Amino acid sequence: MDIGVIGAGAASAAAAYAIHRDAPDAHCTVLEKSGGVCGRAATRRRDGTYYDYGANYLKDDDERIVSLVTERLESDGLVSVDGPIHVFDEDGTVGEGRQTDERKLTYRTGITQLAKRLFAETDATVNRHTRITGISRDGDQWLLTDADGDRWGPYDRLLCTPPAPQTARLVREADWDDDRRASIAEAAEAVEYRTILTAVLGYEFALEVPYYALVNTDKRHEIGWIAREECKPGHVPDGESVLIVQANDRWSVERYDDDPTDTVAELARLTADVVGDARLETPAWTDYQGWRYAQPERGVDRDAVESAERDGLYCLGDWVAGEGRLHAALRNGLETGERVARSLEAGD
Incomplete structure (x- = not known):
């Protein structure tokens, strides 16, 4: 089974960790627009100094x-x-x-070590500098398009982790069920x-x-x-x-x-x-x-998000957890990864 993951933040890393632990035959392909991992839990280095300039x-x-x-x-x-x-x-x-x-x-070398260490426990492939601009549904699988026009997939499950406004844009423009994507996009757009x-x-x-x-x-x-x-x-x-x-x-x-x-x-x-x-x-x-x-400022309408999981689309991150904290994003990632693994085991 192939899993596509948009974004390499803390929730993504935790989800990949849980999927690898509970469904070791599944493989995650992570597509990250920036050059690093762990999203807003970010670290930079300068002349022997490390500093966490997002989540502290x-x-x-x-x-x-x-x-x-x-x-x-x-x-x-x-x-x-x-x-x-x-x-x-x-x-x-x-x-x-x-x-x-x-x-x-x-960590002595910065908070971004969280995602690095989680990904290191998996066989996930992390592709940096890859910004996803399009999502489409082909039968029971998902296809992605990046900013360079390259195609990714097909994937049996898709995990979408960008902040709610960016997720809303991707989902609203997706080639997928009109009612389902509109419901998720509206719910994500409501998150301030x-x-x-x-x-x-x-x-x-x-x-x-x-x-x-x-x-x-x-x-x-x-x-x-x-x-x-x-x-x-x-x-x-x-x-x-x-x-x-x-x-x-x-x-x-x-x-x-x-x-x-x-x-x-x-x-x-x-x-x-x-x-x-x-x-x-x-x-x-x-x-x-x-x-x-x-x-x-608050979480998303969980009913809209959970309805998409029946088609194999999982939204995750602190905005789904309902709390803008690193531990909340990590826990939501773990729990989402565990649901993905259970769905693979059940053949849903």
Whole structure:
């Protein structure tokens, strides 16, 4: 049996892992538009520094996912993030946050290791720089077309993992049952997303503060999140600091198409004001990423999504899970992969 998978994010990797474990005769072909894996759980490297510029870490909220990461996958290089999360308000006033025993997990070489290690446990073929633009149904199988006009398939099952708006466009234009595709497209289009602009600010000095991160709890400040990558073992050389600064949704939407240089400079200024350190206005180096579809505000209508599974089309990801968190995407991927494997075993 051949399985087509659009996207190589965390949910895709978890689904491929579950399919390989439960249906080892099935083969997954993963088609990813970018050059990397793990989607918004993304890592970059610069001169010996690793930084997670999308999802910052994996929460230990889900026992099944924690067990997968710590016991079933290769755990070498898995680390806990050091330090508490403090809060700040609309005026930039910082205070201590709620103390919890929550573990925050990543890897010494970055959070993208999650997908890399999951895929490494399978025989899946991952094709990067392959953007799927068309879906069609041929009898009981699925065919795909990429941006270069190349055809992929046929596939006995199709897993569709891009964010809901992108999935909606693909499904609405698919050559498939009119009522079924319209139902799924409408459900996916109804999922609203938060947009986030991210600045990465590197400094040649160590920042002396008592927290790992700051979160804006009233959601009225221009910045929503500031995190220190040096609190992750192995990420930042001694004596240096790297800040991940994420703007709030409204500010990000208003400035999404602005010059990134101006956006980063303004976020550096705002960060210096919140942290209370004027040196932060002039980082030694910077990076930038715009996430148009950063986090779903709510989940999709599950009835529409589940109805498509009768034809072998499975939608998955955090927007299907109903929670814009990495552990939720991973769990949804596992559960979806297990349903795919059961359907193959039953011959559905």
